[in-house]
Amino acid sequence: MQSASDSTVRRLSAYFRILEEARAAGNDVLSSAHLAARAGLTPAQVRKDLSCFGSFGKRGRGYDVAELREEIRRILGLDRAWRVALVGAGHLGSALFSYKGFEKQGFSIVAIFDQDDRLVGRSWGEIPIRPMKEFGRVAGETRVEIAIIATPAEAAQAVADAIVAGGVRGILNFSPRQLFVAEGVWIRNVDMAIELESLSFALARRR
Amino acid sequence: MQSASDSTVRRLSAYFRILEEARAAGNDVLSSAHLAARAGLTPAQVRKDLSCFGSFGKRGRGYDVAELREEIRRILGLDRAWRVALVGAGHLGSALFSYKGFEKQGFSIVAIFDQDDRLVGRSWGEIPIRPMKEFGRVAGETRVEIAIIATPAEAAQAVADAIVAGGVRGILNFSPRQLFVAEGVWIRNVDMAIELESLSFALARRR
Known part of the structure; x- marks a missing residue:
């Protein structure tokens, strides 16, 4: 299995x-x-x-x-709910927060983090945006199991390190950077250009 | 082939x-x-x-x-540039507009559309946000080959119809809805929950 x-x-x-x-x-x-x-x-x-x-x-x-x-x-482990943290409260983070497909499959965002002081303290729905330095404590309290990285590429590795240090073992990475994590941590990368490539393949062939 | x-x-x-x-x-x-x-x-x-x-x-x-x-x-058709229209200038549209991975593989956003009058007339970078009713004319003038749908699910089918009517033959759909298009049009769906499911699979197995 x-x-x-x-x-x-x-x-x-x-x-x-x-x-x-x-x-x-x-x-x-x-x-x-x-x-x-x-x-x-x-x-x-x-x-x-x-x-x-x-x-x-x-x-x-x-x-x-x-x-x-x-x-x-x-x-697939979809017969139960998964508690998810969102790291990065910019445009991508906001789009992911309101994306209906996650909740439908049992992935609930229960905590939000950002490094930007101007965003920290605001709330999306009922969830306050916390500073990244509180990740470990808040992730523990809210029992986060999976973290989504929606930060700029430059910040992504430091964020991944903090997530792993906070005891979270599953990471979904939307930043266009290859990240390194310790063994026993699962990481998946979403590469939004891949689907565009299957379109360019089809369209290039059509001529 | x-x-x-x-x-x-x-x-x-x-x-x-x-x-x-x-x-x-x-x-x-x-x-x-x-x-x-x-x-x-x-x-x-x-x-x-x-x-x-x-x-x-x-x-x-x-x-x-x-x-x-x-x-x-x-x-893959990546040895040339592709001219892309972005439909939907909300949070997801904005995140996709600033996503570095597209331009890197030769996909350039050359036109932006939205239905919301409050967004129409603004510009992102050099590109004005146009009303959806101008899609056909603007897509022709800017020689759009691929359109990205980043609208709410409810609007997506009407948007897809307008894209096809405008002569565009490749569609990348980010809305969580299955869309129907005529034969000879290529459509690809980005389902952001799929990668989360491979994490839940791994984490569920770990216990």
Whole structure:
């Protein structure tokens, strides 16, 4: 179970979304061919990914949508709420704070931090913006498990160090810089240019 | 060449970044085992992906970093500049406008649109914020090829329709809504929660 690769986990997230859509559309069963087609993969790849986690579906019958959705939800750790700190209260931080997709999957922002004295002391919703030097104490009190870095690139490594020193073991990095963290800390980087590259690939080919 | 899947193209973007890092670190040659390890894939997968586009590397010698980087750059359409319109000048739009990663890969924002009369007429840098009803004319004049949707979910489909009516064939959608576009239009969705899910997967497993 531990051995699933990052890309397998990303595909599980994609399957989860397809199953949510199927459920919303009132489909009870989905064949692996159908699931694969919607994810842009071969049926063999879908079966292999799912087989890492158990035995799902019946040969010739397909997957029970509600059951598989629930299983993947559990595997992805989405069957519980996660307490998240947002570091960086600039434009990106503000956009992420109001992004509906996080709360929907169980990620709740419970603390906000910034280095800028002009922002510290304000509140977004019910949550006060705290100075970064209070990260350790506040993260402990609010039981933060994941921190989102939405700071300028120059500040990001120092922020990551403070997050790890504060005992938080999961980091989502939006800054365009590769960060280094100790073993036992999970870090994921969001690279917003990657999706643009798949557009330029398609458009360049069209000519 | 046309048949490369979305996931293959995403992996090309990942290889490109690894090759850029290798070049910056002064490495001239990278084995497929090394490239695969850094991308979290098997060497066979790397060779298969690259074989879609030609013949690279020499058996037993590995890939020439500069050469392969240049080839992938060309395949991804990054060897030229792309003219991009930003639709939605709220917090997310502002964060995307100042995001350094786009310009670095050749994506230049040349026009900005919003529906809010209070924002229209202002400028970001040299670029005036225009009302959405002028999209067709302005996109034509500024030769926009790709549009980024950074609007609330409720507005996104109408915005996508206006973009397509304006003759733009590539859309990057940041709104958390599935959009429908005519055939011959490429759309990619950025789902910022997916990376959080790979963190919750890792953290849930750790217990």
